[in-house]
Amino acid sequence: MHKAGDVVLGGLFEINFFSFFPDLSFTSEPQQPTCYGFDIPGFRAAMTMTFAIDEINRKANLLPNVTLGYSLYDNCYKLGIGFRAAMSLVSGQEEQFILDKTCVGTPPVIGIVGDSSSTSSIAISSVLGSYRVPMVSYFATCSCLSDRQKFPSFFRTISSDAFQVRAMIQILNHFGWTWAGLLVSDDDYGLHAAQSFQSDFVQSGGGCLAYVEILPWENDRAELRKIVDVMKKSTARVVIVFAHESHMINLMEEVVRQNVTGLQWIASEAWTAAAVFQTPHLIPYLAGTLGIAIRRGEIPGLREFLLRIRPDLNHNNSYGNSMVKLFWEYTFQCRFAPPPAGWVEAGGALCTGQENLEDVETELLDISNLRPEYNVYKAVYALAYALDDMLQCEPGRGPFNGHSCGNLQRLEPWKLVYYLQKVNFTTPYGDQVSFDENGDALPIYDVMNWLQLPDGRTEVQNVGEVKRSASKGEELTIDEDKIFWNFESKKPPRSVCSESCPPGTRMARKKGEPVCCFDCIPCSEGKISNETDSMKCTSCPEDFWSSPQRDHCIPKKTEFLSYHEPLGICLTATSLLGTCMCTVVLGIFIYHRRTPIVRANNSELSFQLLLSLKLCFLCSLLFIGRPRLWTCQLRHAAFGISFVLCVSCILVKTMVVLAVFKASKPGGGASLKWFGVLQQRGTVIVLTSIQAAICTTWLVSASPTPHKNTQYNNDKIVFECAVGSTVGFAVLLGYIGSLASLSFLIAFIARNLPDTFNEAKLITFSMLIFCAVWVAFVPAYVSSPGKYADAVEIFAILASSFGLLLALFGPKCYIILLRPEMNTRKAIMGREIQT
Numbered sequence: 001m002h003k004a005g006d007v008v009l010g011g012l013f014e015i016n017f018f019s020f021f022p023d024l025s026f027t028s029e030p031q032q033p034t035c036y037g038f039d040i041p042g043f044r045a046a047m048t049m050t051f052a053i054d055e056i057n058r059k060a061n062l063l064p065n066v067t068l069g070y071s072l073y074d075n076c077y078k079l080g081i082g083f084r085a086a087m088s089l090v091s092g093q094e095e096q097f098i099l100d101k102t103c104v105g106t107p108p109v110i111g112i113v114g115d116s117s118s119t120s121s122i123a124i125s126s127v128l129g130s131y132r133v134p135m136v137s138y139f140a141t142c143s144c145l146s147d148r149q150k151f152p153s154f155f156r157t158i159s160s161d162a163f164q165v166r167a168m169i170q171i172l173n174h175f176g177w178t179w180a181g182l183l184v185s186d187d188d189y190g191l192h193a194a195q196s197f198q199s200d201f202v203q204s205g206g207g208c209l210a211y212v213e214i215l216p217w218e219n220d221r222a223e224l225r226k227i228v229d230v231m232k233k234s235t236a237r238v239v240i241v242f243a244h245e246s247h248m249i250n251l252m253e254e255v256v257r258q259n260v261t262g263l264q265w266i267a268s269e270a271w272t273a274a275a276v277f278q279t280p281h282l283i284p285y286l287a288g289t290l291g292i293a294i295r296r297g298e299i300p301g302l303r304e305f306l307l308r309i310r311p312d313l314n315h316n317n318s319y320g321n322s323m324v325k326l327f328w329e330y331t332f333q334c335r336f337a338p339p340p341a342g343w344v345e346a347g348g349a350l351c352t353g354q355e356n357l358e359d360v361e362t363e364l365l366d367i368s369n370l371r372p373e374y375n376v377y378k379a380v381y382a383l384a385y386a387l388d389d390m391l392q393c394e395p396g397r398g399p400f401n402g403h404s405c406g407n408l409q410r411l412e413p414w415k416l417v418y419y420l421q422k423v424n425f426t427t428p429y430g431d432q433v434s435f436d437e438n439g440d441a442l443p444i445y446d447v448m449n450w451l452q453l454p455d456g457r458t459e460v461q462n463v464g465e466v467k468r469s470a471s472k473g474e475e476l477t478i479d480e481d482k483i484f485w486n487f488e489s490k491k492p493p494r495s496v497c498s499e500s501c502p503p504g505t506r507m508a509r510k511k512g513e514p515v516c517c518f519d520c521i522p523c524s525e526g527k528i529s530n531e532t533d534s535m536k537c538t539s540c541p542e543d544f545w546s547s548p549q550r551d552h553c554i555p556k557k558t559e560f561l562s563y564h565e566p567l568g569i570c571l572t573a574t575s576l577l578g579t580c581m582c583t584v585v586l587g588i589f590i591y592h593r594r595t596p597i598v599r600a601n602n603s604e605l606s607f608q609l610l611l612s613l614k615l616c617f618l619c620s621l622l623f624i625g626r627p628r629l630w631t632c633q634l635r636h637a638a639f640g641i642s643f644v645l646c647v648s649c650i651l652v653k654t655m656v657v658l659a660v661f662k663a664s665k666p667g668g669g670a671s672l673k674w675f676g677v678l679q680q681r682g683t684v685i686v687l688t689s690i691q692a693a694i695c696t697t698w699l700v701s702a703s704p705t706p707h708k709n710t711q712y713n714n715d716k717i718v719f720e721c722a723v724g725s726t727v728g729f730a731v732l733l734g735y736i737g738s739l740a741s742l743s744f745l746i747a748f749i750a751r752n753l754p755d756t757f758n759e760a761k762l763i764t765f766s767m768l769i770f771c772a773v774w775v776a777f778v779p780a781y782v783s784s785p786g787k788y789a790d791a792v793e794i795f796a797i798l799a800s801s802f803g804l805l806l807a808l809f810g811p812k813c814y815i816i817l818l819r820p821e822m823n824t825r826k827a828i829m830g831r832e833i834q835t
Contacts, residue, residue: 001046001323003053005069006408008822009383010089011049012082012114014042015074015323017561020083035076038330040363041275041372042116044306046072046323047364049113050304050374058735072323075115077246081261082120086112090133110387110413111136111420118142118189120613122341125154125771132414138375142188143196151226153417155435157382159377159443161189161242163474164292165196167445167466168240168266170476170801171290175766177337178207179497179514180266181236182229183251183413185243186214189270190277193242208514210236210497214248224254230409237495240266242248245274252282260285264486273369273450278458287452288486291468294446297374297429303367310351328353329360371446371462376431378441386419405753443468447476451484478599503530506537522604523550526714543708546714556710560719561624561787561794564765568624571794576672578617578801585809586610586745594817596825605680609808612646616801620794632704632721637695639797640732644691647736647770647802648684651743654763656680658746688825691735698728711784718786737774743767762808769803 015039024030053068063817071089075082093106111134114119121140128135129152136155145154172180182197184190194212200412201207211234214229228251231239241248248271267285271277271289303512312322329335333341334351344350356367367373393405399418406415412465435441445466464478485491501507501520506529506801508519523529523537528546538548540553547554562568589606592598598606619642622635702725709718723729744767777796782793815822 003073007065008069010112013046019076086124136379155439157378158332163443177495180238208516237493241269281586289450294371488660582614609649617641627706647739648687654746698823766807773800
């Protein structure tokens with residue numbers, strides 16, 4: 001279809017679905033291929049281009065004094081035919097035909113609107129790009145066409161498949177569909193989409209594909225049966241199809257044959273709005289389909305223009321008029337003269353060209369859903385605005401070599417490419433049209449849904465949009481309340497390989513299966529997982545532990561020997577009891593200080609011993625309660641000094657007993673001068689000072705500190721005092737042990753002295769208890785965990801203190817309180833004479 005003009009634009013459209021190529025004998029000139037299967041939407045797109053050019057020619061503010069012409073070809077949905085047409089357009093070598101006026105021949109075009117197929121666009125643009133002839137496609141979406149190195153003069157008013165894939169992935173993520181099947185056509189459109197989908201689906205949404213199948217070009221029943229079998233066996237309830245109508249028709253026939261239902265179809269823009277599938281035969285299977293559709297637009301005046309279409313009966317050649325004639329014959333079911341042989345005889349009608357389009361129901365006049373047509377409209381205007389910008393260039397201020405401009409007399413297509421890259425205008429519908437550095441239009445898609453009406457008809461309704469903006473990036477807006485779901489539940493289906501792991505478990509990949517297929521393994525103790533991150537189990541912070549459900553961290557229980565627990569209460573009561581007993585005994589001894597039994601046993605050392613025992617009982621309280629720095633430092637120092645003071649007093653008393661015994665023998669009086677009161681006091685002070693020095697050194701070099709111990713129980717924090725220096729603690733205990741052993745040894749030697757000096761027996765017995773307790777303490781302390789180690793140490797302190805108190809002072813209190821008749825000098829002397 002052609003129209004003359006000062007400047008001619010070419011167009012490639014899909015007017016027929018199918019084609020037939022005659023056999024090539026290579027012995028004669030090959031005949032032209034035959035195309036059949038008239039496509040009304042393709043013809044409407046071609047007519048939209050003629051309308052846009054007619055509208056531009058009538059505008060005074062766009063390309064004034066310049067008339068645009070057009071030359072349109074049918075590509076018959078075949079690469080070979082479309083490529084041949086494109087080469088004819090740019091070379092001007094097509095067979096001659098008569099134009100509207102007197103010119104003969106086809107003037108070369110300055111740009112081409114088309115092709116609709118990605119594969120054809122790749123082939124054509126790779127050639128046109130060498131000559132920088134601009135090509136603006138309205139339907140080729142392959143992301144590969146964004147490569148400016150390979151396709152420097154290619155532009156398009158439809159979004160790239162790269163964005164379409166991401167738009168589909170956003171829909172899948174929105175409904176939680178992580179397990180889907182993918183069907184693609186065996187061409188650049190489908191194969192590039194499959195490649196993008198496989199990589200982007202996992203990265204952006206954590207989903208994966210259950211299968212990827214390539215639809216055959218022809219009606220290969222065996223291959224289609226195999227593909228549908230895969231769909232039936234798969235657990236994926238969502239099927240994504242990147243293919244053209246011709247591929248889908250054959251597939252749906254096999255789907256109906258095998259009665260495959262219960263699937264949620266996701267359609268690419270190539271077949272989202274295709275009326276060929278909206279039939280009572282197919283709609284039970286395809287109802288509820290969600291699809292990506294080209295942005296819908298409105299073109300004022302288009303319907304009136306279409307109503308004025310008439311075949312030109314004066315120019316009856318097959319090149320200038322064949323498109324309209326084909327449409328006319330298809331719509332009115334008639335044939336132009338001369339009709340095919342036998343047509344009239346069979347009752348066929350002849351076309352007059354005066355038939356009225358309003359008298360028939362034709363899809364051509366349905367302009368309620370203009371999508372590819374709207375892109376054609378924008379493509380024509382983009383070329384027109386680019387040409388207008390070029391012609392408005394002022395000589396001497398142009399962007400080309402020597403500040404030159406382009407002109408109609410010597411119009412070079414590569415100059416038009418420069419202006420086309422910078423074009424920016426707004427359509428009457430309000431959409432902005434411009435191209436990025438790759439020649440791609442601003443990406444925007446409508447989200448469509450196939451609604452099955454009660455009367456059996458199908459309505460493809462708009463339920464949302466996906467667009468990219470500079471401020472918000474890629475954004476999906478969808479109205480779920482409007483969506484029709486073709487399921488009994490009337491809700492979105494579940495399509496996952498494995499259900500999300502519940503909180504407290506983590507995902508474990510199944511070997512040899514996609515990442516969406518996994519098992520859920522409970523988290524180990526101390527680790528959690530939640531709904532926001534079920535990929536792995538994360539460890540709780542140091543002071544926290546996992547809940548029983550392993551879904552959140554809770555503070556660890558703290559454990560220490562407390563005053564509020566039964567064990568702490570018992571030990572505290574026992575310590576206070578011992579302290580009170582020491583106080584009572586000290587009071588008894590002070591009250592009876594002038595009695596013989598008190599005076600005979602070195603009353604001053606007895607008082608010192610009672611005071612040190614009282615300190616021993618009290619120091620055990622430092623081991624109870626939450627450990628703090630001062631209690632950790634004081635507890636062992638107080639314990640060590642108190643016990644050394646106690647044992648020093650006992651040691652001195654034992655040595656005094658031996659000295660007194662030696663002094664009672666002839667010539668032994670000199671031994672007492674070494675054990676006078678001052679010497680006794682000095683010995684106790686010196687021995688105690690040594691322990692004080694040990695404690696000071698320990699505290700200065702490696703002081704005990706509070707410590708949170710989690711080694712005993714992972715779910716508990718045991719507060720304890722770290723000794724700081726094990727050597728310091730060992731020296732402290734060793735010094736006490738050495739003094740106790742020395743006291744025990746001396747007392748053991750003096751155990752058989754006369755009864756007057758029999759306190760040595762009491763000291764021997766008390767030191768035996770003391771040593772036994774502390775020898776048993778070491779293994780018990782080492783093997784006791786946490787607070788029980790403190791309890792063992794307190795028990796050892798209390799047991800040894802009670803042993804000393806009862807063994808040394810019990811018999812004396814018995815005599816003082818219950819046998820006062822024995823607490824006389826005569827009684828004590830009598831015992832001596834008797835002995």
